[in-house]
Amino acid sequence: MAVDLVIVGSIGLDDVKTPFGEVKNVLGGSIVFFSKPGIVGVIGSDFPKEHLEFLEKRGIDIEGIIMKKNEKTFRWHGFYEYDMNEAKTIRTELNAFSTFQPTLPEHYKDARYVFLGNIGPGLQKKALGQIRNKEFVMVDTMNFWIDHDRDGVIDIMRNADAVLMNDAEARQIFFLPSLVMCAKKILSLGPKYAIIKKGEHGALLFTQENDTIKHFNAPAFPLESVIDPTGAGDSFAGGMLGYLAKTKDVSEANIRKAVIYGSVIASFNAEGFSINNMRMISRDDIERRFNEFKEIRNF
Amino acid sequence: MAVDLVIVGSIGLDDVKTPFGEVKNVLGGSIVFFSKPGIVGVIGSDFPKEHLEFLEKRGIDIEGIIMKKNEKTFRWHGFYEYDMNEAKTIRTELNAFSTFQPTLPEHYKDARYVFLGNIGPGLQKKALGQIRNKEFVMVDTMNFWIDHDRDGVIDIMRNADAVLMNDAEARQIFFLPSLVMCAKKILSLGPKYAIIKKGEHGALLFTQENDTIKHFNAPAFPLESVIDPTGAGDSFAGGMLGYLAKTKDVSEANIRKAVIYGSVIASFNAEGFSINNMRMISRDDIERRFNEFKEIRNF
Numbered sequence: 001m002a003v004d005l006v007i008v009g010s011i012g013l014d015d016v017k018t019p020f021g022e023v024k025n026v027l028g029g030s031i032v033f034f035s036k037p038g039i040v041g042v043i044g045s046d047f048p049k050e051h052l053e054f055l056e057k058r059g060i061d062i063e064g065i066i067m068k069k070n071e072k073t074f075r076w077h078g079f080y081e082y083d084m085n086e087a088k089t090i091r092t093e094l095n096a097f098s099t100f101q102p103t104l105p106e107h108y109k110d111a112r113y114v115f116l117g118n119i120g121p122g123l124q125k126k127a128l129g130q131i132r133n134k135e136f137v138m139v140d141t142m143n144f145w146i147d148h149d150r151d152g153v154i155d156i157m158r159n160a161d162a163v164l165m166n167d168a169e170a171r172q173i174f175f176l177p178s179l180v181m182c183a184k185k186i187l188s189l190g191p192k193y194a195i196i197k198k199g200e201h202g203a204l205l206f207t208q209e210n211d212t213i214k215h216f217n218a219p220a221f222p223l224e225s226v227i228d229p230t231g232a233g234d235s236f237a238g239g240m241l242g243y244l245a246k247t248k249d250v251s252e253a254n255i256r257k258a259v260i261y262g263s264v265i266a267s268f269n270a271e272g273f274s275i276n277n278m279r280m281i282s283r284d285d286i287e288r289r290f291n292e293f294k295e296i297r298n299f
Numbered sequence: 300m301a302v303d304l305v306i307v308g309s310i311g312l313d314d315v316k317t318p319f320g321e322v323k324n325v326l327g328g329s330i331v332f333f334s335k336p337g338i339v340g341v342i343g344s345d346f347p348k349e350h351l352e353f354l355e356k357r358g359i360d361i362e363g364i365i366m367k368k369n370e371k372t373f374r375w376h377g378f379y380e381y382d383m384n385e386a387k388t389i390r391t392e393l394n395a396f397s398t399f400q401p402t403l404p405e406h407y408k409d410a411r412y413v414f415l416g417n418i419g420p421g422l423q424k425k426a427l428g429q430i431r432n433k434e435f436v437m438v439d440t441m442n443f444w445i446d447h448d449r450d451g452v453i454d455i456m457r458n459a460d461a462v463l464m465n466d467a468e469a470r471q472i473f474f475l476p477s478l479v480m481c482a483k484k485i486l487s488l489g490p491k492y493a494i495i496k497k498g499e500h501g502a503l504l505f506t507q508e509n510d511t512i513k514h515f516n517a518p519a520f521p522l523e524s525v526i527d528p529t530g531a532g533d534s535f536a537g538g539m540l541g542y543l544a545k546t547k548d549v550s551e552a553n554i555r556k557a558v559i560y561g562s563v564i565a566s567f568n569a570e571g572f573s574i575n576n577m578r579m580i581s582r583d584d585i586e587r588r589f590n591e592f593k594e595i596r597n598f
Contacts (some may be wrong), residue, residue, distance in 0.1 A: 020474070119520040176317070180523040201500035204521060217518035217595045222503055258598040296516045297596050299555040 002062050002107045003038035005245040007118025007238070008099055008127040010138050011041040011065065013048075017079040020227050027051045028275070037242065038096075040064035040127060043177045044072040044096040046218035059187045071096040079227065087230065102127040113245040115237055116160075118142040121152030128159060136250050138162040138195075138241055146173045157186065161250070164237055167183040171195050180205060184213060193255060196231055200226070205259050207252060218259045219297060221267035221289065239265030264289045301406045304544040306537070307426040309373050310340040310345075310395055311365065316331050318376040319526050322521025326350045336541065337407045339426060341364035343371040343395040354510045362404045370395040379528065382460050386529065387582055401426040403434045410477070412544040415459075417441040420451030427458060434518035435539055437461040437494075456485065460549070461492035463536055469495050478503060483512060493553060494539075496532055500524070504558050506551060517558045518596060519587065520566035531565040534577075538564030 015024045024281065025048070038061035045067065055062050072095040078087050102123055107226045112135035115239030116124040129171060139160040141153050147170060158164050165173070170182035179196050183206035186194035194206040197219075205216040247254055267289065268281050314323045323345070337360035344366065354361050371394040377386050401422055411434035414541050415423040423438060438459040445468060452472065456462050462471070462485045466557075469481035478495050482505035485493035493505040504515040539561030546553060566588065567580050 050481050117530075121469055175349055178523055178525065180521050197498060201497065202516075202518075215595055216598070217501075217521070218598075219518070219596075221500075222514055222516070224477055224479065253598075264367035294598075296514055297518075299515070299552075299561055299593075 001036070001061075003111050004037050005037040005115070005126075005241055006040060006041040006064070006104065006108050006111040006112040007037050007115045007117065008102055008119065008124065009115075010074055010235070011039070011043055011047075012074040012097075014075070014230060015077040016105070016228055018228050019081065020147070022105050028052070037061065037112065037186075037238075038064050038105070040102050040104060041075075042066045042068060042096045042100040042110070044256075045069050047073045053143055061108075063106055064103075066100075066103070066243075076219065088178075091238065104129075104130040110135065112248075114138070114240055115241045116136075116140065116156070117234065117237070118145070121145055121149055121156040124156045125152075125159070130155075134271040135242060135248075136241075137163045138164055138237065140164045140237060141169065143169055143172060144214070154189065157189045157191060160191045162195060162255075163189075163191045164197065164233075166199070166233065167195045175276040180206070180213065182264045183215070184208075187213070195259065199229070199232070199234060203236070203259060205256065216256050216259065216264050219293065220258075220263060221266060221293065223271060226270045227272050229270045232270050235269035236262040238262075259288060260293050261286070264293065300335070300360075302335050302410050303527065304336040304412040304414070304540055305339060305403065305407050305410040305426075305430065305490070306336050306414045306416065306540075307401055307418065307423065308414075308533070309344075310338070310342055310377055311373040311396075312345075313374070313529060314376040315457040315527055315529050317527050318344055318380065320429040322352060328355070332387060336360065336537075336544070337363050337404070337410065339401050339403060341365045341367060341373075341395045341399040341519040344368050346372045353475055354437075360407075363402075363407055365399075365402070377529075384473045389581070390556070401429075403429040408591075411435065412540055413437070415439065415455070416533065416536070417444070418460075420444055420448055420455040423455045424451075424458070427455075434547075435540075435543060437463055437536065439463045439536060440472075442468055456488045456490060457471040459490045461494060463491045463494045463532075465496040465497065465498070465532065479512065479514070483507075486512070494558065498528070498531070500565060501524070502535070502558060502562065504555065508568045515555050515558065517555075517562050518592065520567060520592065520595075522570060525569045526571050528569045531569050534568035538562075540575075559589060559592050560585070563592065 013025050034061060035179050043065060052062055075093040076097050077091040080090045084205055096146045109130055109132050112133060114134055116139045117127060118140045128162045130287040135198060139156055145153050146170060167179055170179060172179060174182050174185045176182050183194040187208045192207060196204045200220050202220040204220045235256045243258040243261040244250060264286055305515045310323050323382040335358060342364060351361055373394050373396040375394040376390040377388045379386060397494055406430055408431050410430060411432060413426060413427065413430055415438045436459045438455055446454050466478055469478060470476060471482045473481050475481050482493040484530045486507045487504060491506060496505045499519050501519040506513050539557045542560040543549060544559040563585055
């Protein structure tokens with residue numbers, strides 16, 4: 001069965017320590033709730049079978065995941081101190097990911113919605129080139145690629161409908177202090193939307209109408225206990241694009257809603273290690289928090 | 300004529316440098332737009348007469364400002380780098396402020412609204428004790444007093460209806476990483492409202508209903524050019540309390556609006572050095588931006 005959303009990214013196993021505990025060998029990356037997504041990525045033979053089963057049970061198509069025998073899965077080992085906005089890396093092992101070339105199964109190629117996770121811009125472009133009738137493409141990146149292949153990052157942005165970055169990355173790539181100015185730069189490259197993530201401070205959505213820049217301010221849900229922020233950015237992207245793929249409406253009004261759904265999913269993600277909390281929440285929980293997001297900003 | 304709002308704080312002259320320019324000898328502190336406030340503070344004989352004239356022209360009662368001959372005004376000399384959230388201090392001179400004892404003129408003592416700026420908690424208490432029929436008292440503080448007189452800060456909080464702090468100060472005074480937990484601590488001391496400022500990321504208003512904590516998320520207006528954030532926190536407080544004093548309504552719904560008016564005033568403040576921008580804006584500008592705050596969070 002054809003998928004409606006393709007997610008390209010790195011699938012990994014994480015060892016994470018925060019002031020509230022420690023976990024090893026947990027699933028990294030984004031879990032999508034709303035639509036029928038297909039994942040493109042690579043794993044090694046050490047990747048636990050139960051993680052794949054979990055993804056399948058969640059309705060995610062995993063045919064685009066290549067398993068390389070005799071290789072190990074991508075691994076990230078990191079920790080957080082009390083400032084949960086800053087992840088500290090102890091070790092990154094590329095392993096099977098180092099020679100990864102994305103190849104999409106046939107039934108992925110007519111997906112209308114595409115999320116290119118923060119892998120190298122060359123790989124993002126190669127994956128995107130295999131999709132035939134794109135409706136909405138969102139691109140993420142990270143500081144490593146801005147340092148090593150800034151031209152590639154700019155180039156893939158030109159092919160996107162929406163660019164997703166965090167505030168530090170946006171300032172880094174354009175050498176500008178103001179996020180409004182950074183958003184203008186992104187929009188001048190072609191994308192209709194620039195989304196700037198600010199961790200516990202929420203996200204800003206920018207778009208342009210004639211010569212006027214418009215913005216939408218999405219709060220983060222202030223959590224009493226942030227346990228592990230790893231994957232919050234991916235959950236945000238997954239929640240956002242999953243909602244768009246389900247509703248098939250890319251008007252600005254619906255994209256604002258999608259940004260809130262992204263924030264809802266990211267907030268649940270941060271309340272537990274890895275995706276532990278995500279295993280337990282229901283659609284009702286999601287709708288309830290979506291409505292709370294309305295309430296906390298009403299004046 | 301009796302004043303309806305009393306503002307107690309330090310009045311200073313600032314030398315400020317940011318990546319966008321430099322000014323010397325400018326007026327520091329908050330300018331209030333809405334009500335008839337009386338200011339309590341101290342200046343030296345070097346304080347420029349034009350600053351006093353400006354305050355009077357703005358409808359501010361300055362009888363509570365004591366002028367000490369042969370002394371100099373409180374001075375702050377600081378700068379900002381590209382991260383405009385962090386002020387760096389080069390030098391602070393207490394001067395006339397070092398022996399300051401607040402004494403309120405008679406016609407200040409029936410004010411219903413009080414803002415205690417971030418002077419020492421002992422002075423805050425002395426000023427507050429002179430006011431007879433308080434309706435709503437908001438208290439600010441700063442890291443210096445948390446370091447040197449934490450007990451005093453906790454004590455003055457017990458006498459407040461609302462506590463205003465920035466996020467770093469809240470975390471520092473209660474040794475807690477989560478702002479939700481910090482707000483619970485503040486509310487457990489007696490105040491009905493805890494307001495946590497987050498600079499360019501806006502502010503959070505917390506209150507409690509039975510055992511449930513409620514929050515309101517106020518965005519900051521994302522500015523294309525933040526020129527000088529000095530005084531943004533004071534402008535926020537002035538805008539907020541000025542609005543409450545004018546509308547005479549301390550319901551939660553109206554306090555939410557007041558927080559937005561505070562954010563509006565703070566955003567204008569940050570768009571120019573010192574209060575330069577404040578000299579030029581009108582009530583229409585304020586109402587226009589208030590409405591923009593509704594628009595940027597609508598979904």
